[in-house]
Amino acid sequence: MIYLAFGALAIGIVNGLGQALNYSRVDILQYFPGMRDYYQGLTVHGVVNAIVFTFAFANGFLSLTTSRALARPLNGSLLWAVFATMVLGFLLAAYAMGTGQASVLYTFYPPLMAHWSYYLGLALLVVSTWLTGINLLLGLRGWRKDNPGVRIPLMAFVSVATYAMWALASIGIAVSVVGLLLPWSLGLIEHSDPLLSRTLFWYSGHPIVYFWLLPAYVSWYMMVPKHAGGTLFSDQLTRIVFVLFLLLSIPTGFHHQYTDPGISTGMKAIHATLTFGVFFPSMVTAFSVMYALEIGGRRRGGTGLTNWFFKLDWKNPALVAQLLAMLTFTLGGITGLINASYNLNAAIHNTAWIPGHFHMTVGSAVTLSFMGIAYWLIPYLTKRELVGKGMALLSSWIYTAGVLVMARGLISGGLDGMPRRTLIMEAPYEKATWELAGMLTGLGGTLMFMGGGAFFAVLIGTVLFGKKSEGPVDIPFTETHHPPASSGWEVKLDRFRYWIIATIILILVAYLPFLIQYLPGNFTSTPYQFF
Amino acid sequence: MTTEKIEKVFLSLSAGMLLVFLVALFYSAFAMGIHLPDREGEIHPAEVRSTPPFDEPGVREVGPNQYEVVMIGSAWSFTPREVRVPAGAEVTFISTTTDVIHGVHVEGTRVNFMLIPGQISKITSTFREPGEHLIICHEFCGAGHHLMYGVLIVE
Numbered sequence: 106m107i108y109l110a111f112g113a114l115a116i117g118i119v120n121g122l123g124q125a126l127n128y129s130r131v132d133i134l135q136y137f138p139g140m141r142d143y144y145q146g147l148t149v150h151g152v153v154n155a156i157v158f159t160f161a162f163a164n165g166f167l168s169l170t171t172s173r174a175l176a177r178p179l180n181g182s183l184l185w186a187v188f189a190t191m192v193l194g195f196l197l198a199a200y201a202m203g204t205g206q207a208s209v210l211y212t213f214y215p216p217l218m219a220h221w222s223y224y225l226g227l228a229l230l231v232v233s234t235w236l237t238g239i240n241l242l243l244g245l246r247g248w249r250k251d252n253p254g255v256r257i258p259l260m261a262f263v264s265v266a267t268y269a270m271w272a273l274a275s276i277g278i279a280v281s282v283v284g285l286l287l288p289w290s291l292g293l294i295e296h297s298d299p300l301l302s303r304t305l306f307w308y309s310g311h312p313i314v315y316f317w318l319l320p321a322y323v324s325w326y327m328m329v330p331k332h333a334g335g336t337l338f339s340d341q342l343t344r345i346v347f348v349l350f351l352l353l354s355i356p357t358g359f360h361h362q363y364t365d366p367g368i369s370t371g372m373k374a375i376h377a378t379l380t381f382g383v384f385f386p387s388m389v390t391a392f393s394v395m396y397a398l399e400i401g402g403r404r405r406g407g408t409g410l411t412n413w414f415f416k417l418d419w420k421n422p423a424l425v426a427q428l429l430a431m432l433t434f435t436l437g438g439i440t441g442l443i444n445a446s447y448n449l450n451a452a453i454h455n456t457a458w459i460p461g462h463f464h465m466t467v468g469s470a471v472t473l474s475f476m477g478i479a480y481w482l483i484p485y486l487t488k489r490e491l492v493g494k495g496m497a498l499l500s501s502w503i504y505t506a507g508v509l510v511m512a513r514g515l516i517s518g519g520l521d522g523m524p525r526r527t528l529i530m531e532a533p534y535e536k537a538t539w540e541l542a543g544m545l546t547g548l549g550g551t552l553m554f555m556g557g558g559a560f561f562a563v564l565i566g567t568v569l570f571g572k573k574s575e576g577p578v579d580i581p582f583t584e585t586h587h588p589p590a591s592s593g594w595e596v597k598l599d600r601f602r603y604w605i606i607a608t609i610i611l612i613l614v615a616y617l618p619f620l621i622q623y624l625p626g627n628f629t630s631t632p633y634q635f636f
Numbered sequence: 637m638t639t640e641k642i643e644k645v646f647l648s649l650s651a652g653m654l655l656v657f658l659v660a661l662f663y664s665a666f667a668m669g670i671h672l673p674d675r676e677g678e679i680h681p682a683e684v685r686s687t688p689p690f691d692e693p694g695v696r697e698v699g700p701n702q703y704e705v706v707m708i709g710s711a712w713s714f715t716p717r718e719v720r721v722p723a724g725a726e727v728t729f730i731s732t733t734t735d736v737i738h739g740v741h742v743e744g745t746r747v748n749f750m751l752i753p754g755q756i757s758k759i760t761s762t763f764r765e766p767g768e769h770l771i772i773c774h775e776f777c778g779a780g781h782h783l784m785y786g787v788l789i790v791e
Contacts, residue, residue: 142779210776214737216753217778299737299753342643364739364749366673366757373672377661381654388650392643447661448670451746455739455774522743524774532782534770536743622675627754629680633736635711635778 106165106188107482110158111564113195114472117154118557120146125511125550127530128457128518128543143528144208144636151211152202152227155467157195159317160230162475164191164237166320166482167264170327171241173580174260175248183240187233194229197222208636210526212306213286215297218632221290228282231275234316238268256589257599259340260327260582266347267319269601270312273608274355277308289632296628300367307358308616315354315383317467319347321474325394325427328478330583332424333417335401340585342393344598346386352608353383356615360445364454372619373447379615380445387438394431397583422497422563426477429505430470436509437465440516455526457542458519461512468553469508473501476560483564485580489571497563504556511549518542673749673757676730681753684708684734695719698728707731709738709751712780714771720789721763728760739775742788750775763790 123133123146137146164187172179201207201223209217213224245257245265257265281302288294330337337343359376362368399413407413418424440462443449453459484491491497515523521538523529529543590596597603664670684690689706693715698704703725708715710733721727731740733751740757741748747761763769773784 144776144779144781208779212776214775217736300755303737303752339643362750363672365755366750366752367675367678367755368673370672370674374662374665378658381658384654385650388654389647392646392650442657446657448665448672448746449661451670451672451748454748455741522741522770522772524739524741524772526776526781527774528782532785534772534785536770627678629682630753631682633711633778635736635780 106161106168106191107479107486109188109191109195110161110165110475111479111561113153113157113161114475114557115561117150117158118554120150121154122550122554124150125553126547127528128514128523129547131547132530141205142208142636144210144526145202145205147526148208148210149202152198154472155211155313155317156227156230157191157198158475159320159467159471160234161191163267163316163320164233166475166478167267167323168237168240169580170323170582171244171261171264173582174258174264175244177244177248179240179244183236183243187236187240190229190233190236194226194233196226197229198226201226205636212310214306215286215289215299215302216630216633217636218290218297218634221287224282224287224290228279228287231279231282234268234271234275238272241265241268256591256596259343259585259589260323262344262599263319263323263326263347265601266351267316267323269605270319270351270354270608271316273605273612274309274312274316277305277358278310278313281305294628295631297630297632298626298628299630300365301623301626303365304358304362304368304619307361308355309358311358311361311380312354314463314467315350317471319350321427321430321471322346322390324474324478325390325431326397327582328481328580329394329424329427330397330401331581332421332427332481333398333401334404335397335399335583336586337397337583338393338400338586340587340589341595341598342389343585344589344595346389346393348598348604349386350383351604352611353379353386355608356611357383357445359615359619360447360450363447363450367623368619369622372615376615377445377447379611381442384438384442384445391431391435398428400586420494420498422491422494422501423477423480425498426473426480426501429501430473430477433465433473433505433508433512434470436512437462437470441466453519455524456519457515457523457525457546459525461515461519464508464515465512469505473504476501476504479560479564481581483567484571484574487568487571488574489567490574491563492566492571493563496559500556500559500563502556503559504553507549507552507554507556509549510552511546514542514545514547514549518546670746671760673759676756676758678754679732679756681732681734684732689730690732695721702726703728705729705731707740707786708734709740709773709784710734711736711738711778712773712784714740714773714784714786717786718789719771719786720791723766723790724762724764726760726762728758731757736777737775738773738777738784741772741774743770743772745769748774763788766790 207219402413407416
């Protein structure tokens, strides 16, 4: 699964280079085999990076963390079923995209209609996450039976919380894709309802960013303190953070639809408030992870207010990639808060600012973290030593420099009205200020491509030529300074059932008023295939 | 200071900062009148061009210093393509699409809204400075998406 994840990332990064250079008006897309146009490449970029790469990595990585934390194997046939579902889903979607029958981008808003295999492929990719979720729950249930009254090990708790959140969050996209769009693309339903499908998309489309992010958080909480030689401070606070993500990730989707007609401003304001709420656990994370790093830095002889930071092990590729991921995520978080800001959003909605923002979140905080994880995970899985440690370190620095330069370009262009998802180099309109923005975007994208290339060189080198070694016998994860309480209110944190019920109530508060007003919907749109 | 105390201070500061931001946002929205698109009614996408007010797209004066811009988006152009309004006037955009989802961003201003088939979009703004702004379709709407634009001229 991890290999599938990085295979998808490779395809995505190659396409990403084409998109970044579009903004600096350099056309390399014409040299890509089988690519008809920019929008086809952009669809591939979005699907393989944001869906295949992230889903495959989460499925593999969190199955491993859960199984290790519970000290019991997960169901083997279910794991193979996950892998088979993902491969099949990927092939179906790849067929549709590769033959140019699905250039509708990864948001696939109707009434633009893709080939049915695209929707079916995406649905199967979501099913693979459900199968993984079921596997984690079965593992947890078995463990509970054998360990009555014992607190769930923290690493299993955070992994299961991630999948519990996504299980509820993916309902929207499942209803839209399986219930509406797939039958529509097969000709069984004549019309689509663009606003309803868009709303269902964003019901899943915001929490999906946490499904991308939380596996990285699992690593930041559980593994980064270990790499840094520190300890995670509070078991209880970590559990609270993941419970908050479970509760607040989903009822926030309208902040992607502030500029949509047909949704009342009152509901948009409620979602804005809840979105600010879900920012809180990320602030707590900044505190907890920094504190764990500080413990590590001081143990290595760091003193004073900031000196401990420089005493960290800057020679460990797994740690450095994730430290840099946190750095870009600070900027990603701040720009995200601006996006979520009710009316401030009007200044930047659908401009190049948005990809500027999310390349500092999913495009680096998540991607760099997953690369950092790979730097210990691949040696662990293959029992080979990492080849090219220097290059591994360098790749993270180049990638980070690239993402910062690119984001600077996209963000400044966006503030000047440069639209996202647009073949700028062939647009009949332009503004003088977009020139510098476009150059920076192209330059940054090229650096990211090079950093990604160095990463893959290390990865392939390790798998093929790495020196056989006993290697790490266990995965690196931290103890907590304050262990879990065995009595008192904290024990209730482990009752997922309650949190899931509370989450469902919040979802109903956030979406029921809209659905009551809006249903049975406005199914009047005929399909279009403008590609 | 014990660590638990640092923890509490940090958490309260985080929560406090977010609350201040929220208050500022809603003050600007409700006291200063910066509004988002609301529910304005539905329309059949196939009948847009024969349904008032979209049967006569264009700019019209509807009151003292008040103007309405009736605009249709369809792949891949805006009708009308050029919009002229006086500086300082209250301008209301009433808009929809005949086919797929489009976007309308009058760059350099906060006029930024989506056109969704079946829905009517409405947003009011005032342009204080004379000048020219691009009207950009900023939602992917097919192979010719980048060709779709217009111009707003504030006189």
